[in-house]
Amino acid sequence: MSLIKDGKYSPVDSGVIGELTEIMGSENVSFDPDKIRVYSRDEVGGQFWESDYLAEVVVFPRNTEQVSALMRLASRKVIAVTPRGAGTGLSGGAVPAFGGIVVSFEKMNRILECDPVNLTATVEPGVITAEICRAAMPYGLQYAGDPCSGDASFIGGNVAENAGGNKVIKYGATGANVLGLEVVLPSGEVTWFGGKRRKDVTGLDLVHLVAGSEGILCLITKVIVKLVPLPSCIVDLLVPFSTMEEAISFVPKILTESRIVPASIECMNKNSLKIVSRYIGSSLPFEEAGAHLIIQLEGNDPDSLADDYERLGQACLSSGALEVFVADNRNSRDRLWKARKSVAEAVMAFYTRYAKEDVVVPTSEVPELMREVDRICEHYGLEGVNYGHVGDGNIHVNLLMEEDRPDWKSVIESARMELYSVTARLGGTLSGEHGIGLKRKKYMTIFLDEAQIGLIRRIKKAFDPLGILNPGKIVD
Amino acid sequence: MSLIKDGKYSPVDSGVIGELTEIMGSENVSFDPDKIRVYSRDEVGGQFWESDYLAEVVVFPRNTEQVSALMRLASRKVIAVTPRGAGTGLSGGAVPAFGGIVVSFEKMNRILECDPVNLTATVEPGVITAEICRAAMPYGLQYAGDPCSGDASFIGGNVAENAGGNKVIKYGATGANVLGLEVVLPSGEVTWFGGKRRKDVTGLDLVHLVAGSEGILCLITKVIVKLVPLPSCIVDLLVPFSTMEEAISFVPKILTESRIVPASIECMNKNSLKIVSRYIGSSLPFEEAGAHLIIQLEGNDPDSLADDYERLGQACLSSGALEVFVADNRNSRDRLWKARKSVAEAVMAFYTRYAKEDVVVPTSEVPELMREVDRICEHYGLEGVNYGHVGDGNIHVNLLMEEDRPDWKSVIESARMELYSVTARLGGTLSGEHGIGLKRKKYMTIFLDEAQIGLIRRIKKAFDPLGILNPGKIVD
Numbered sequence: 001m002s003l004i005k006d007g008k009y010s011p012v013d014s015g016v017i018g019e020l021t022e023i024m025g026s027e028n029v030s031f032d033p034d035k036i037r038v039y040s041r042d043e044v045g046g047q048f049w050e051s052d053y054l055a056e057v058v059v060f061p062r063n064t065e066q067v068s069a070l071m072r073l074a075s076r077k078v079i080a081v082t083p084r085g086a087g088t089g090l091s092g093g094a095v096p097a098f099g100g101i102v103v104s105f106e107k108m109n110r111i112l113e114c115d116p117v118n119l120t121a122t123v124e125p126g127v128i129t130a131e132i133c134r135a136a137m138p139y140g141l142q143y144a145g146d147p148c149s150g151d152a153s154f155i156g157g158n159v160a161e162n163a164g165g166n167k168v169i170k171y172g173a174t175g176a177n178v179l180g181l182e183v184v185l186p187s188g189e190v191t192w193f194g195g196k197r198r199k200d201v202t203g204l205d206l207v208h209l210v211a212g213s214e215g216i217l218c219l220i221t222k223v224i225v226k227l228v229p230l231p232s233c234i235v236d237l238l239v240p241f242s243t244m245e246e247a248i249s250f251v252p253k254i255l256t257e258s259r260i261v262p263a264s265i266e267c268m269n270k271n272s273l274k275i276v277s278r279y280i281g282s283s284l285p286f287e288e289a290g291a292h293l294i295i296q297l298e299g300n301d302p303d304s305l306a307d308d309y310e311r312l313g314q315a316c317l318s319s320g321a322l323e324v325f326v327a328d329n330r331n332s333r334d335r336l337w338k339a340r341k342s343v344a345e346a347v348m349a350f351y352t353r354y355a356k357e358d359v360v361v362p363t364s365e366v367p368e369l370m371r372e373v374d375r376i377c378e379h380y381g382l383e384g385v386n387y388g389h390v391g392d393g394n395i396h397v398n399l400l401m402e403e404d405r406p407d408w409k410s411v412i413e414s415a416r417m418e419l420y421s422v423t424a425r426l427g428g429t430l431s432g433e434h435g436i437g438l439k440r441k442k443y444m445t446i447f448l449d450e451a452q453i454g455l456i457r458r459i460k461k462a463f464d465p466l467g468i469l470n471p472g473k474i475v476d
Numbered sequence: 477m478s479l480i481k482d483g484k485y486s487p488v489d490s491g492v493i494g495e496l497t498e499i500m501g502s503e504n505v506s507f508d509p510d511k512i513r514v515y516s517r518d519e520v521g522g523q524f525w526e527s528d529y530l531a532e533v534v535v536f537p538r539n540t541e542q543v544s545a546l547m548r549l550a551s552r553k554v555i556a557v558t559p560r561g562a563g564t565g566l567s568g569g570a571v572p573a574f575g576g577i578v579v580s581f582e583k584m585n586r587i588l589e590c591d592p593v594n595l596t597a598t599v600e601p602g603v604i605t606a607e608i609c610r611a612a613m614p615y616g617l618q619y620a621g622d623p624c625s626g627d628a629s630f631i632g633g634n635v636a637e638n639a640g641g642n643k644v645i646k647y648g649a650t651g652a653n654v655l656g657l658e659v660v661l662p663s664g665e666v667t668w669f670g671g672k673r674r675k676d677v678t679g680l681d682l683v684h685l686v687a688g689s690e691g692i693l694c695l696i697t698k699v700i701v702k703l704v705p706l707p708s709c710i711v712d713l714l715v716p717f718s719t720m721e722e723a724i725s726f727v728p729k730i731l732t733e734s735r736i737v738p739a740s741i742e743c744m745n746k747n748s749l750k751i752v753s754r755y756i757g758s759s760l761p762f763e764e765a766g767a768h769l770i771i772q773l774e775g776n777d778p779d780s781l782a783d784d785y786e787r788l789g790q791a792c793l794s795s796g797a798l799e800v801f802v803a804d805n806r807n808s809r810d811r812l813w814k815a816r817k818s819v820a821e822a823v824m825a826f827y828t829r830y831a832k833e834d835v836v837v838p839t840s841e842v843p844e845l846m847r848e849v850d851r852i853c854e855h856y857g858l859e860g861v862n863y864g865h866v867g868d869g870n871i872h873v874n875l876l877m878e879e880d881r882p883d884w885k886s887v888i889e890s891a892r893m894e895l896y897s898v899t900a901r902l903g904g905t906l907s908g909e910h911g912i913g914l915k916r917k918k919y920m921t922i923f924l925d926e927a928q929i930g931l932i933r934r935i936k937k938a939f940d941p942l943g944i945l946n947p948g949k950i951v952d
Contacts, residue, residue: 117728162681164675175681175684189927193928197837197904198645198839198867198870199868199909200836200908201637201688202912204685204950205638205685208681208684212677212680228737230735256705259776260776261705301780360673360674363593363594392674393594394674394675427671427673429671431678444678447678448678451661452667452669459680462934474680475679
């Protein structure tokens with residue numbers, strides 16, 4: 001046991017390789033150094049890591065039995081195992097911090113069933129999230145867990161991270177859209193949590209404990225997701241406000257005064273709009289406005305949807321909106337969302353030194369958070385590109401350095417620490433949807449107390465007494 | 477430790493009494509035998525219990541500090557502690573199986589805040605659930621976790637049981653409506669899981685692990701619930717069908733073909749209607765129909781709501797409904813729901829020997845479940861009163877004995893076991909919303925495998941290493 005405590009797992013030697021090959025066939029076991037490098041990274045990027053974490057081998061199971069056999073082997077030999085979805089993660093959750101085996105789920109990518117009577121889909125973890133929507137569409141249904149990375153990310157990774165996205169305000173994050181999980185425990189045991197059932201209080205709710213557990217508790221081998229009616233008409237409103245404060249103050253009124261629950265309430269600050277128009281080479285109107293809201297409304301009847309957006313539009317204008325643009329066809333809606341969804345890429349394209357943060361605060365505290373971010377940016381000579389899911393109080397704060405400075409590391413780190421301290425003071429927390437993984441682990445104690453961290457450690461141990469599954473993530 | 481394993485907790489002696497009195501004042505500590513009897517029961521009723529479980533003392537804390545001090549004392553002395561809400565539970569979850577201290581939360585009954593900006597309410601656990609709705613109404617908001625017992629049950633108990641109710645299909649069960657919990661761990665430590673935040677992936681999701689944990693993990697001392705817009709118009713449809721099968725076959729079409737997400741889809745079989753009209757002395761139309769659906773629609777615009785129910789009503793008639801009654805005013809709606817909500821009481825009033833079950837199956841399997849229940853009833857000479865949340869596949873199956881028979885115990889038990897075996901075969905489970913508690917503990921292994929039960933035991937231990945909190949519930 002002390003072996004594990006010291007982070008010294010058994011190496012993947014030729015004996016282990018032989019067994020892995022026997023379990024999944026040589027075509028599903030790879031040592032190619034290029035492949036190993038690719039499969040040892042996620043989208044956090046290399047600059048973050050202190051050292052170069054690399055897997056010793058990457059495996060591509062094709063079914064649950066292979067995953068189970070793999071875990072029995074890993075348990076017997078005490079080898080570190082890191083599960084991996086599409087690698088679109090933003091926390092280093094899929095990075096093999098202790099070497100060992102990376103398990104890519106890309107070959108477990110079948111939609112096993114779309115069930116329009118029970119309103120569920122049963123899928124393997126390597127299915128690209130958007131594919132579930134495509135499969136459900138002929139039945140007039142959709143999968144509503146919709147991360148911005150839905151065209152690339154895997155559903156298994158979405159569940160592991162409890163991915164959020166644009167529609168949380170109406171439909172909840174990924175976990176709220178999951179009914180059942182087939183999992184492989186670190187011991188190799190295969191079991192089901194939940195099932196094709198809308199309700200279940202038989203024992204503890206392990207489905208939602210696994211959702212967001214970042215692969216430290218078990219491996220997900222099948223997912224049953226909820227499907228919901230696909231709205232027949234959608235409208236997006238683009239609403240510029242002079243200041244972020246005005247924009248955000250309007251948000252709760254949408255629900256209370258207008259009594260409308262939009263599918264999305266997103267925001268972008270002025271800097272977000274600027275860099276995105278530079279990146280995609282086209283701009284949105286009122287580029288000089290302090291903030292833009294994007295509000296998506298859904299309905300089944302065009303007339304009553306028009307009533308809703310007219311009413312909401314009037315309310316926007318009464319609350320200081322500079323204008324209300326209505327995108328009611330596919331083309332104009334796509335243009336709008338392309339801008340919104342390109343901010344993250346634009347940040348990556350133009351800046352090499354940054355803190356990309358994912359804090360969440362009570363919605364009422366977003367204006368104060370934004371003021372503090374401005375202050376922090378000014379103090380450290382940084383630029384703030386702030387955007388995200390304002391309806392949830394989840395703001396992607398990017399503290400950016402235009403030109404490389406020799407002290408970039410300490411400057412970025414100090415700015416980040418100030419951001420966290422402000423976030424904690426406002427009743428917020430470290431991550432709304434990107435996860436902790438390796439990247440944010442050292443900041444956990446700012447937000448969670450000893451009692452909570454102790455519980456997390458002991459729950460981890462309840463699932464994984466040997467500590468072989470995704471070691472080094474969330475807590476030590 | 478072996479002491480605990482044998483279920484032998486320390487007694488509540490005069491020393492303990494002295495300390496309890498010091499912690500909460502003598503007016504909040506009771507040994508009155510009548511009180512002890514009342515506070516040692518829930519609504520399962522006495523007939524179920526093999527032996528007479530009684531608390532040694534009942535305490536009524538007024539704040540979190542007192543709860544914390546109480547748990548420090550109980551930890552130090554290894555005394556069993558059983559938390560209790562309003563006692564409306566249906567699983568024996570609040571029954572002190574090992575004596576010791578019952579903690580009633582009835583004096584922690586303040587609504588601390590209604591926050592219309594963040595759309596939350598922060599309340600103490602002893603608040604009656606319906607009170608939260610009343611407090612939110614002036615803001616145009618509602619608390620949507622709505623158990624049938626909402627006028628009597630406490631929000632703390634609702635969270636502990638992850639109570640369901642009539643609106644799960646649209647709003648989810650209690651857990652889905654909870655954002656944060658202040659809890660006292662068995663050690664006496666006080667901490668917060670979640671908070672006034674819409675999203676949070678900082679560590680494991682302990683909020684939703686505690687929801688439905690039936691008081692075996694920690695004591696809940698504050699609850700932050702989500703509020704949602706209160707719809708300005710509501711309509712209930714009462715739809716009789718010739719057979720239960722026809723009624724249930726229609727349910728998924730509501731969501732897929734009509735693309736409507738109702739607030740409720742409830743059903744009552746013929747026997748339910750019969751006993752309820754006998755009990756409340758008034759009847760619903762088409763009493764001889766095989767089954768009635770109650771479908772509740774919400775909206776903000778009367779015209780578009782009328783469109784919805786017209787469309788849905790037509791769809792009902794095309795699917796074989798005998799008639800569609802529209803209850804669009806308070807009076808007719810109340811009459812309808814009075815019938816629906818009285819079934820449970822009617823069962824208790826007319827039958828003394830019964831299995832009151834709470835099984836849940838995939839919605840598609842409800843017709844087969846109902847056929848099997850008919851077969852079981854016929855075989856054992858029982859009556860089946862079946863009703864409940866058909867939109868969730870959660871049917872309250874009541875296997876009833878009209879006249880007392882000497883072999884009632886074995887007959888009821890055999891019928892129950894057949895019901896469970898059918899439920900398991902159909903992909904269903906033991907309880908959708910009533911919980912396991914003491915009542916259903918011995919049936920857990922029919923539905924959960926060793927791996928799952930092992931995990932539940934180890935998670936329990938992660939929270940409560942001494943096993944002092946609500947011992948004897950869910951699993952041994």
